[in-house]
Amino acid sequence: MAFRFIIVFALLSKALLAQVDLFDYQPIDLKPNLAGSFGELRNHHFHSGVDLRTKGKVGQPVRSVQEGYLKRLVVKQGGFGMALYISHPSGHTSVYAHLDRFQKSFHDLLLKQSFKTKSNLIDLYFKKDDYRINAGDTIGWSGNSGSSSGPHLHFEWRDSKTQEPLNPVDYGLEIGSDIVNPNIIAIHTKAGQRVNSIWTDTLIIADWQDIGVEILEQQIPKGPKLGIKSMSAWIEDINEPNRQEDPDFSWEMERFSFSDTRGSDGHMQHDIHSKLGIRTYRIAPVSQPAKIWKNSYSFPENGIYELTIMIETMSGQKTVSKGPVLKNSSNSLWEIISKTSSPLDWTSPNGEIEARNLKISWSENSFMEPMKPKIVYTTASKKPKWICSPDLPVTKSLNYFWTPPLDYPKTLRHKTVLIGRDPRGISKVVGRPTEDGKILFKMKLWGETYVSSDNSPPKIYFIGKKIFQNQEAFCFKLYDELLDIKNYRVKLNNSWQWAYFDAKNKNLLIPINSKIKIFNFEIFAEDEALNNITFRQLIQL
Ligand SMILES: [Zn+2]
Numbered sequence: 001m002a003f004r005f006i007i008v009f010a011l012l013s014k015a016l017l018a019q020v021d022l023f024d025y026q027p028i029d030l031k032p033n034l035a036g037s038f039g040e041l042r043n044h045h046f047h048s049g050v051d052l053r054t055k056g057k058v059g060q061p062v063r064s065v066q067e068g069y070l071k072r073l074v075v076k077q078g079g080f081g082m083a084l085y086i087s088h089p090s091g092h093t094s095v096y097a098h099l100d101r102f103q104k105s106f107h108d109l110l111l112k113q114s115f116k117t118k119s120n121l122i123d124l125y126f127k128k129d130d131y132r133i134n135a136g137d138t139i140g141w142s143g144n145s146g147s148s149s150g151p152h153l154h155f156e157w158r159d160s161k162t163q164e165p166l167n168p169v170d171y172g173l174e175i176g177s178d179i180v181n182p183n184i185i186a187i188h189t190k191a192g193q194r195v196n197s198i199w200t201d202t203l204i205i206a207d208w209q210d211i212g213v214e215i216l217e218q219q220i221p222k223g224p225k226l227g228i229k230s231m232s233a234w235i236e237d238i239n240e241p242n243r244q245e246d247p248d249f250s251w252e253m254e255r256f257s258f259s260d261t262r263g264s265d266g267h268m269q270h271d272i273h274s275k276l277g278i279r280t281y282r283i284a285p286v287s288q289p290a291k292i293w294k295n296s297y298s299f300p301e302n303g304i305y306e307l308t309i310m311i312e313t314m315s316g317q318k319t320v321s322k323g324p325v326l327k328n329s330s331n332s333l334w335e336i337i338s339k340t341s342s343p344l345d346w347t348s349p350n351g352e353i354e355a356r357n358l359k360i361s362w363s364e365n366s367f368m369e370p371m372k373p374k375i376v377y378t379t380a381s382k383k384p385k386w387i388c389s390p391d392l393p394v395t396k397s398l399n400y401f402w403t404p405p406l407d408y409p410k411t412l413r414h415k416t417v418l419i420g421r422d423p424r425g426i427s428k429v430v431g432r433p434t435e436d437g438k439i440l441f442k443m444k445l446w447g448e449t450y451v452s453s454d455n456s457p458p459k460i461y462f463i464g465k466k467i468f469q470n471q472e473a474f475c476f477k478l479y480d481e482l483l484d485i486k487n488y489r490v491k492l493n494n495s496w497q498w499a500y501f502d503a504k505n506k507n508l509l510i511p512i513n514s515k516i517k518i519f520n521f522e523i524f525a526e527d528e529a530l531n532n533i534t535f536r537q538l539i540q541l
Contacts (some may be wrong), residue, residue, distance in 0.1 A: 198323060
């Protein structure tokens with residue numbers, strides 16, 4: 001194990017080797033260039049696939065990596081946008097997301113289903129022999145649909161039985177050479193201390209969960225920042241370091257489940273993120289950790305230690321960071337808990353808190369860390385709001401009960417919206433009136449909230465022609481001032497017409513049938529509070 005005590009740099013330009021190679025074809029025929037890696041820390045989730053760049057353009061042919069059958073076809077305005085799921089005999093499912101369009105027979109399935117259900121939101125499942133696919137078949141073309149923020153292919157490799165995403169690189173996905181060594185830029189503490197990778201000033205912490213490791217991993221110089229594959233931490237006697245074989249804490253990003261992807265918020269040191277805006281990796285887990293953590297842990301008690309941290313990237317490059325740490329606490333919440341149980345076995349208790357006319361209640365295991373909940377109501381800002389503290393990752397929806405003032409209009413009771421914000425994102429939830437006159441919002445957030453309402457319908461107007469799915473389309477702007485668009489339907493010359501709503505750009509795209517010259521549109525749109533509009537427009541070419 002002596003290798004870990006020198007700074008280990010793998011050879012420059014190390015080629016990536018799969019553990020097993022199950023791919024007969026790569027999903028796109030371009031020199032691999034990553035925009036995102038498996039398991040990267042994102043807000044509220046681990047990145048479940050690999051993002052392959054497509055030279056900034058849409059329309060790159062996308063191929064099935066192995067033979068199999070079409071298992072699922074999805075068309076959504078957000079999320080994966082247009083996506084295909086293919087089931088393979090190896091027991092895996094490949095997922096191709098943010099597509100621009102599907103191959104003809106799959107596109108026809110979409111049109112048929114959309115016509116049948118009079119809906120544009122499609123989620124179709126198929127049986128084994130419905131649509132066979134050969135390895136290398138072009139199943140569609142890469143795009144930028146759904147919540148994608150630039151043209152790329154999001155590729156996923158899942159265990160078909162559990163639907164757990166796996167690291168595709170371990171199964172045959174080529175991601176090209178990694179010519180930049182990983183860099184441990186700094187070690188931060190919750191209290192605001194910052195040291196370099198090899199440090200001599202003692203880090204002072206109350207809990208092992210206070211430490212956050214700032215890493216820069218890139219495939220090419222100035223390229224996108226990527227995640228890492230694993231991290232291990234050894235916590236040893238300061239006078240006798242470098243003896244212990246097994247790390248005290250370690251995790252490896254091989255697979256995770258969608259049920260614990262929320263664990264990414266606790267995998268990251270969120271106090272450092274909210275203060276400095278940087279995502280750092282924790283060396284020690286919090287309760288309800290994602291199943292990527294390896295060992296069964298005991299948490300070293302107060303004392304002075306030598307801490308060694310080793311990280312490994314997807315391409316197998318390693319680097320080490322080390323220095324002295326003083327853990328010195330007698331009354332931190334983690335410390336109090338660890339007197340009776342391991343932090344990992346700890347169950348966060350149920351509870352409730354109230355201020356002004358808002359009561360928040362939660363069930364067991366809603367939080368990943370111990371806390372003393374606080375709430376204040378403040379009118380200091382333009383919009384009066386409630387501020388809950390301390391900032392904490394939430395794993396379940398909390399119940400927000402708001403008691404409206406006596407003169408609150410009856411018509412608004414189904415149109416009341418709770419808007420929440422924490423350092424990891426914004427959430428908007430439409431409330432449900434309860435029998436005792438309150439309005440209930442279920443929101444997976446602990447942070448700042450305020451109440452608003454929305455009784456105005458979405459807005460629509462025609463903007464012109466655009467290229468969509470490699471052909472001409474009419475484009476309408478469609479948006480709501482406060483909420484998301486929940487539903488939209490288009491009739492053209494009195495018949496059902498399939499359309500795609502690109503929610504992030506607020507574009508409603510309607511393919512043009514070249515034989516028609518007069519277009520009589522009737523567009524229905526509805527927001528999440530069920531405010532709706534029917535918009536009509538006649539266009540003559
Ligand atoms: Zn992605």
